[in-house]
Amino acid sequence: MAPLPISSIRVGKIEDVQELIKSKPNKVPERFIRDANERGVLVSPKTHLHQHIPVIDLSKLSKAHTHDDFLFEILKLSQACEAWGFFQVINHGIEVDVVDDMEKVAKEFFEMPLEEKKKYPMEPGTVQGYGQAFIFSEDQKLDWCNMFALGVHPPSIRNPKLWPSKPVRFSESLEGYSKDIRTLCKRLLNYIAISLGLKEERFEVMFGEAVQAVRMNFYPPCSSPDLVLGLSPHSDGSALTVLQQSKDSCVGLQILKDNTWVPVLPLPNALVINIGDTVEVLTNGKYKSVEHRVVTNRERERLTIVTFYAPNYEVEIEPMGELVDEETNPCKYRSYNHGDYSYHYVSNKLQGKKSLDFAKILN
Ligand SMILES: COC(=O)C(/C=C/C1=C(C)CCCC1(C)C)=C/O[C@H]1C=C(C)C(=O)O1
Numbered sequence: 001m002a003p004l005p006i007s008s009i010r011v012g013k014i015e016d017v018q019e020l021i022k023s024k025p026n027k028v029p030e031r032f033i034r035d036a037n038e039r040g041v042l043v044s045p046k047t048h049l050h051q052h053i054p055v056i057d058l059s060k061l062s063k064a065h066t067h068d069d070f071l072f073e074i075l076k077l078s079q080a081c082e083a084w085g086f087f088q089v090i091n092h093g094i095e096v097d098v099v100d101d102m103e104k105v106a107k108e109f110f111e112m113p114l115e116e117k118k119k120y121p122m123e124p125g126t127v128q129g130y131g132q133a134f135i136f137s138e139d140q141k142l143d144w145c146n147m148f149a150l151g152v153h154p155p156s157i158r159n160p161k162l163w164p165s166k167p168v169r170f171s172e173s174l175e176g177y178s179k180d181i182r183t184l185c186k187r188l189l190n191y192i193a194i195s196l197g198l199k200e201e202r203f204e205v206m207f208g209e210a211v212q213a214v215r216m217n218f219y220p221p222c223s224s225p226d227l228v229l230g231l232s233p234h235s236d237g238s239a240l241t242v243l244q245q246s247k248d249s250c251v252g253l254q255i256l257k258d259n260t261w262v263p264v265l266p267l268p269n270a271l272v273i274n275i276g277d278t279v280e281v282l283t284n285g286k287y288k289s290v291e292h293r294v295v296t297n298r299e300r301e302r303l304t305i306v307t308f309y310a311p312n313y314e315v316e317i318e319p320m321g322e323l324v325d326e327e328t329n330p331c332k333y334r335s336y337n338h339g340d341y342s343y344h345y346v347s348n349k350l351q352g353k354k355s356l357d358f359a360k361i362l363n
Pocket residue numbers: 001127128133147149150151152157211212213214215236237238239308309310341342343345346
């Protein structure tokens with residue numbers, strides 16, 4: 001994927017939110033204050049008024065369980081992908097130590113002094129390193145978030161200069177974690193294929209050497225959480241996204257369901273999975289990538305480790321023939337190259353599901 005044309009990008013001063021709350025704990029600079037229609041309404045996690053995203057027990061999909069258990073869980077998965085685009089997985093098979101270790105090094109990374117983190121800058125027009133991605137103009141509102149993003153796989157997408165030497169165990173932990181998350185993504189895509197009545201390895205074969213990137217998001221507390229957003233509304237450009245919320249994180253992720261922002265309440269040892277734009281296109285819209293955003297908290301911070309899993313850049317994407325019917329379910333998306341979609345995605349600001357207009361066939 002080619003870098004963006006840096007010369008044309010003027011982003012102004014992007015303040016580091018962790019530093020901001022150290023020096024002026026009660027001040028929210030104008031550039032973070034959202035227009036009234038965009039602001040994150042706080043939703044109490046205690047409220048029982050909300051529906052919750054489905055929970056899929058992956059142990060029920062292993063050989064140790066009965067065929068009925070398997071079918072029931074696959075049905076739940078299919079309903080989750082169709083109605084929610086989001087679900088949590090429990091008994092996912094990734095060792096607690098691997099997950100905890102990743103959380104620990106990510107936390108240590110964000111806790112380092114700014115000078116240390118600045119050794120790995122996200123330059124304007126790039127998406128890897130420490131900073132804020134998706135900023136393309138001086139008047140664009142900023143998210144109340146610090147990010148650290150790295151390309152992980154295949155090795156050709158890595159920028160080794162951005163892999164930090166501190167915390168000392170960071171790279172080793174990220175390698176181990178990413179290997180396990182990759183296995184989980186392949187497994188989930190196999191189950192998703194089964195849930196669609198496709199051959200189990202349909203996605204794996206199509207994706208080739210899949211692209212995997214990780215983004216760590218740190219949201220410090222904010223004195224006026226009702227005025228800002230932790231992360232702007234967006235859908236993910238990936239095929240699947242795996243989100244880990246650190247143990248002491250506040251609730252913050254909200255997904256747009258039936259025009260209402262529904263909070264995602266963390267479950268112990270669960271991972272949150274969401275369908276990305278690529279699976280929406282491949283399934284001709286049967287499984288949807290759902291718009292989501294993050295709100296902040298007055299007292300508590302939030303740390304998330306997010307993996308984007310997507311086809312190789314060379315792969316041509318279009319709705320799968322098995323899921324299209326010229327008469328009853330015609331193609332809703334055109335054919336395109338995934339590398340081109342990735343470029344399009346990272347060269348535009350996060351704006352709901354707007355990125356997918358790239359692929360939509362408009363009648
Ligand atoms: C800040 O970055 C992102 O939010 C992001 C970027 C991912 C990427 C890298 C960090 C390096 C390699 C390229 C890639 C674009 C995957 C989001 O990723 C989404 C967007 C697309 C498209 C995707 O596949 O995942």
